[in-house]
Amino acid sequence: MDVLAHVSEATGVPADLLGGYLPVLTAAVSTGRLPGRDAVDGLRALGAAAAERGVPVRALADACLLARELDAPPAEAQVLAAVRRALAAYFDGYEEAQHQAIRREDEARREFIGDLLQGRADRLAERAEHFGLRLAEGYVVAVAKDVAPVADGDPLIRRVEEALVTRFGSHNILVAARDGLLVCVAPATLTAATGEFTHHVRGSLGQGWRVGVGRPHRGPGGVVTSFREASDAISLGERLGLRPQVLRAADLLVFPVLLRDRAAIEDLVTSVLDPLREARGGPESLLETLEAVFGAQGNQTAAARKLGISTRAVTYRLERIRRLTGFSPDDPTQRFTLETAVLGARLLDWPARD
Known part of the structure; x- marks a missing residue:
């Protein structure tokens, strides 16, 4: 086995990457001169090829030393063997220090993001600067949820x-995991950031992904508020069976208002929708019909298509709802009452929790 083949087997560095190296050493020994520009350019090209092929620079340096060691007189070979071992120790210490620094940075980052999203204020502004965040500015939080946390x-x-x-x-954008969600914290001035975040979520997560986007708020407390709004937007989407995969807290402000006075919304749901219990098969199909009609802006044909039934069946169900409740979706005032009651029913999981 020739020298280059032995070196390649021992170090894992392809032999062709070392082909121009030994002649350079041989020429230097015989002439006493350093390599010329052409030789250096050739080695530089081999170094670039090594990088492109994923060969670590540590392995490349070890291969170069070993190649000379195998081709050197005994006394020089012994010195080169010592140099190889010493360099390996240097590399080990250097790489371990690098890994420890990365682990410390990752741990500090996780702790900071946890404190930031929970509103714990221990040196928060000072620590935020280390990660490029200026908490006096406004920030928006977007979160993504997948089937797998x-x-x-x-x-x-x-x-x-x-x-x-x-x-x-x-560099004042943070992406992290929190409570099983993928979280993105971005300045409110980067208005396209949440859209870009959603683009990468769409390409990376499964079919069941959803993104919630909070409203912009200032200060450390603002990041917490925006995070909660974004998380709540996803929860509301799941509870209400909303179709959009991207849900913005700014578009869902009516729901926190409804939930703020739970007693009032419970009274509305009971007063308006309780008569639907008398329908054959229970109230669920009638609730679904109302949701479809409201979602189609009153277009019964579109609602029928969504439900997979005939338009006549939709008309019949709406008439049944009017007779049982006394409220008609065709009357603007009564429609608002009915729609609010249906939203409240979904928020309260009525009638399942009743």
Whole structure:
């Protein structure tokens, strides 16, 4: 086995990447001169090829030393063997220190994001500057949920954050995992950031993904508020069976208002919808019909298509609702009452929890 084949087997570095190296050493020994420009350019090209093929620079350096060691006189070979071992120790210490620094940074990052999203204020502003956030500004939080929870260490986190930083040239964007959600904290001035975040979520998560987007708020407490709004938007979407996969808290403000006075909404649901219990098969099909009609802006044909029934069946059900409740979706005032009651029923999980 020749020298290059032995070196390649011992170090894992392809032999062709070392082909121009030994002649350079041989020429230097015989002439006493350093390599010329052409030789250096050739080695530089081999170094670039090694990088493109994923060969670590540590392995490349070890291969170069071993190649000379195997081709050197015994005394020089012994010295080169010592140099190889010493360099390996240097590399080990250097890489371990790098790994420890990365682990410390990741741990500090996780702790900071946890404190930020929970509103714990221990040196929060000072720590935020380390991660590029200026908490006096307004921030928006977007969260993504998938069937499988997102956990710390998921490669998706770093991939999405790098894509956002590349797009916007800004380091004051954070992407992390929290409560099984993929969380993005971005300045309110970067209005396209949540759209870019959604784009990468769509390409990376499964079919069941949803994104919630909070409203912009200022200060550390604002980040907490926006995070809660974004999370609540997803929860509301699931409870109400909303079709959009991207839900904005600004579009859902009526629901917190409804829930703020739970006694009032419970009274409305009971007063308006309780008569639907008398319908054959229970109230569920009639509730679904109302939801479809409201979602289609009163277009009964479109509602029938969504429900998979005939338009005549929709008309019949609406008439049945009018007779049982006394409220008609065709009357503007009564329609508002009915729609609010149906939304309240979904929020309260009526009649299942009744």
